[in-house]
C-alpha cells in the first residue's frame with residue numbers, strides 16, 4: 077500500500093467509525109487528516125471529478141441551496157457527493173471526497189456529480205484548484221466581520237479569481253438582484269446565467285436603518301427601483317451603465333404566510349407554480365438559484381417537480397416539532413440580513429390585522445445567542461437587526477445562549493421589560509413551552525452552535541430523529 | 549424643553565458596525581431621566597445645525613470614509629468651536645480617525661481630518677493584510693473607569709503631544725498594538741476603536757456623555773440622574789469574563 081492509499085485508508089476508517097458513533101460535527105476531521113498528510117488530494121479530486129463539480133458560495137443560503145440542488149439531482153437518478161454536513165472549509169470538502177473512494181482509497185464513483193458549498197473566503201483558492209464546471213454565487217451580506225474583514229475584500233478576491241481564463245468552459249450562476257456580484261459576472265470568462273425575483277409587490281418600503289451604503293465599483297451610488305430586502309432588489313448605478321441584468325430564471329407572483337411560500341418559476345417560455353413549505357423570500361431565492369443550475373444542466377421543469385414531490389424531499393423538510401400541542405420551529409440566524417428576513421417573514425403585516433386576532437397571533441420566541449468560533453466571536457451584529465419589530469410582535473420571550481446577557485440587553489434597549497433569561501438549555505425550553513399559550517407557535521432563533529444543541533434536544537424530547545443523522 | 553440635541557454625522561454612510569446601538573442607549577438613558585434625545589441626522593452637503601449638545605459619528609469602509617472626509621472639513625471650525633466649549637463627542641473607529649489630523653487609507657490615499665484629536669492614523673502600518681480583531685478591555689484614568697468592547701480595525705493610530713489616550717490597554721490592541729494606548733480624549737470628546745457597540749454595556753461612559761451634554765444646558769442640570777441599570781451591569785460583567793478568557797481572544801488575523 078502506497079503512502080497515499082495509506083492516508084486515505086486511515087481517514088476512511090476514521091470516517092466510518094465516526095459515522096457509527098453518530099458523532100455530529102466530527103465529519104470534517106478525516107478531511108483534516110488527509111489535508112495534512114496528503115495535501116495533493118484536491119488535484120486528484122479535480123481530475124476525477126473533471127467537469128462534474130458544482131460549487132455554491134455566498135453569505136446566506138449555502139446549505140439550504142446545496143440541499144435543494146442535491147435533492148433534485150439525486151431524485152433524477154444521478155449519484156451526488158456533497159459536503160452537506162455543513163463543513164464548508166477545505167477539510168470538509170476533502171472529507172466529502174472520501175465518499176467517492178472505496179475502502180482502500182481507490183476512486184470508484186465515475187458517474188457521480190459533486191456539489192460543494194464553500195465558505196466565501198476560501199472560494200477563490202479552492203476554485204482555482206478544482207476548476208468547477210458550475211459556480212453559483214448567492215449573495216454577499218455583512219457577516220462575521222471578525223473573520224473576514226470587510227466584504228469589499230471578498231469581492232476583490234472573487235473578481236480577481238473569476239476573471240481568470242481557466243474558467244472559460246465553466247458556467248456561472250449568479251443572483252441578478254445583488255449588485256455586489258455584478259462585477260464578478262461581467263468579468264467572468266465562461267458563460268453567465270442570471271436568476272432573480274421579479275415582484276414589485278414585495279417592495280420593502282420601511283426605511284431599514286441598517287441598510288448598507290450602496291456603491292457601484294465606479295464609485296457612485298447604487299439606487300433601487302424596487303428593494304426587496306437589505307440591498308437586494310432591482311438596482312442601477314446613478315452614474316455609469318452598470319445595472320441589473322434581466323434574469324433568465326425568475327420567480328414571480330410570490331405569496332407568503334407563516335408556513336409556506338408560493339411562486340411562479342419562469343424560464344424561457346415555461347412557467348410553473350411551486351409551493352415551498354418553508355418561509356421567507358430568502359427561501360425563494362435559494363430555490364430559484366438551484367433551478368437555474370438544473371435547467372442549465374439540461375433538465376426540464378418536470379424533472380424539478382419530480383425532485384420536489386419525492387418522499388424525503390428537502391422542500392418539505394422543516395425543522396418542526398410538536399410538543400404539548402405547541403408547534404416549535406427552529407431557525408438558524410447568523411447575521412443581520414438573515415435574521416431580519418426571518419423577523420419579516422414571521423411578522424408580515426398582512427398577517428396581523430388590527431383586531432383582537434392581532435394579540436392572539438403574536439408569536440413566542442426563544443432566542444439563543446452563542447459566540448463560539450463557528451457563530452462569530454463578535455456579537456455586535458444583533459444591534460443591526462430589527463429587534464424592535466421582533467419585540468413588538470412577540471408574546472413570550474426567553475433569552476438563552478452563552479451571550480444571553482448581551483442579547484437581553486438588546487431587547488431591553490427597545491424598552492421591552494417582559495423577558496426571561498435562562499442559560500440552561502433544558503430549562504429554557506421548559507420555560508418557553510410553559511409561557512406560550514395553548515395551541516400556539518414557538519419559534520427558536522439560534523446561532524449555529526446553539527442550533528446543533530437545541531436540534532438534538534428537541535429530537536430527543538419529541539421522539540423524532542435529528543435530521544443530520546440522514547446527512548452523515 | 550427637556551431635550552438633548554444630538555447631531556449624528558453621516559449616518560447612512562458611516563454605519564458599518566452596529567454603532568446605532570450607541571444611539572439606542574443614549575435614548576434609553578435620557579428617557580430614564582425624563583428627557584428626550586432629539587437626533588438630527590446630517591449627511592453630505594447639509595448645514596451643521598444650530599442646536600448641538602452632543603455629537604456622534606460612526607465608522608465605515610475606506611471608500612465611505614473617502615466620501616465623507618472632504619465634506620466633514622466644511623464643519624471643521626464649528627465642531628472645533630463646540631468641542632472647545634465642552635460639547636461631548638463620541639467618535640467611533642472611522643469617525644475617530646477622521647476626527648484626528650489625518651488618515652492614510654489602505655490604498656495610500658491621505659484623508660485630511662478635522663483635528664479634534666492630535667493623532668494620525670495609517671491603514672496597514674507594518675501590518676500588511678492584518679487587522680486588529682478581538683475583545684478588548686481598557687482602563688481610563690478618569691471617572692469613566694474600565695471599558696469593554698470589541699475592536700476590528702486595520703489602521704494604527706499614533707497620538708501626538710496634545711491628545712491624551714482615552715484609556716490604557718488591559719486586553720487587546722487599541723490604537724496600534726504597541727504603545728498600550730486606546731483612543732483619544734480631548735476636553736469631552738472621546739475617540740475610540742471600541743465597537744460592541746460601546747455604549748450599551750458601558751454605563752459610565754453613557755452617563756459621562758449625557759452629563760456633559762446637559763452641562764451645555766444649565767436649565768436641565770437638575771435632570772441628571774446617576775442611573776444604574778442592572779441589566780447593563782450584568783452584561784458588562786459577562787462581557788468582561790469573555791474578554792478575559794484566553795480562548796475568546798483573537799490574534800491578528802489575515
Ligand SMILES: [Zn+2]
Pocket residue numbers: 292293294295296313314315316317318
Ligand atoms: Zn457605476
